[in-house]
Amino acid sequence: GAGVSQTPSNKVTEKGKYVELRCDPISGHTALYWYRQSLGQGPEFLIYFQGTGAADDSGLPNDRFFAVRPEGSVSTLKIQRTERGDSAVYLCASSLGSGPSYEQYFGPGTRLTVT
Amino acid sequence: AQTVTQSQPEMSVQEAETVTLSCTYDTSENNYYLFWYKQPPSRQMILVIRQEAYKQQNATENRFSVNFQKAAKSFSLKISDSQLGDTAMYFCAFMKHSGNTPLVFGKGTRLSVIA
Numbered sequence: 013g014a015g016v017s018q019t020p021s022n023k024v025t026e027k028g029k030y031v032e033l034r035c036d037p038i039s040g041h042t043a044l045y046w047y048r049q050s051l052g053q054g055p056e057f058l059i060y061f062q063g064t065g066a067a068d069d070s071g072l073p074n075d076r077f078f079a080v081r082p083e084g085s086v087s088t089l090k091i092q093r094t095e096r097g098d099s100a101v102y103l104c105a106s107s108l109g110s111g112p113s114y115e116q117y118f119g120p121g122t123r124l125t126v127t
Numbered sequence: 128a129q130t131v132t133q134s135q136p137e138m139s140v141q142e143a144e145t146v147t148l149s150c151t152y153d154t155s156e157n158n159y160y161l162f163w164y165k166q167p168p169s170r171q172m173i174l175v176i177r178q179e180a181y182k183q184q185n186a187t188e189n190r191f192s193v194n195f196q197k198a199a200k201s202f203s204l205k206i207s208d209s210q211l212g213d214t215a216m217y218f219c220a221f222m223k224h225s226g227n228t229p230l231v232f233g234k235g236t237r238l239s240v241i242a
Contacts, residue, residue, distance in 0.1 A: 015171075045230075054131075054233050054234050055218070057229035111224075112179075118171055121170045
């Protein structure tokens with residue numbers, strides 16, 4: 013079956029621009045997570061959705077970052093006024109439910125480069 | 128807060144040999160889960176194996192097994208009969224047992240399997 017997909021695969025943008033990164037979770041998965049992976053680091057949590065609502069957004073670094081999941085399926089991570097420090101791979105994961113007994117399935121990520 | 132430490136940035140192993148990747152963690156929680164994820168160059172994180180802290184028996188998945196030492200807060204991964212396809216980044220991760228909590232990852236170990 014189809015896995016988690018993310019688009020675009022790569023995105024290059026100029027400092028100060030606005031970007032949107034999209035995540036299509038596995039059908040039927042109610043939980044969706046966004047992580048950011050900087051070069052040479054492990055993924056770091058950004059935000060988690062259960063259904064349509066953001067259950068935990070404590071990992072968002074500042075108010076330039078925002079994410080939505082309006083219909084409980086596709087999610088979009090939005091970054092305003094991008095900075096060079098935002099350059100990273102943004103990973104999305106989905107699971108049937110929340111909690112450690114549900115495996116998180118990851119997408120291939122979007123590599124964001126801010127020039 | 129939980130932290131996960133992987134002290135080996137890079138490792139290599141001959142094909143068909145056995146290799147052990149180290150991971151230590153710090154937490155005040157008593158119930159939690161530990162995971163090993165594999166990230167090949169395609170960037171897609173794949174769950175290798177997981178361990179529930181309240182289970183004393185070490186988890187095993189085919190050629191992959193763990194050595195879980197709860198008192199020492201250590202969770203190493205052993206790969207037996209290493210194959211070229213095992214070449215990847217390996218991340219150790221932690222998740223609390225209760226509540227909607229995200230995965231906390233270590234910085235990873237780059238494993239190269241040499242023919």
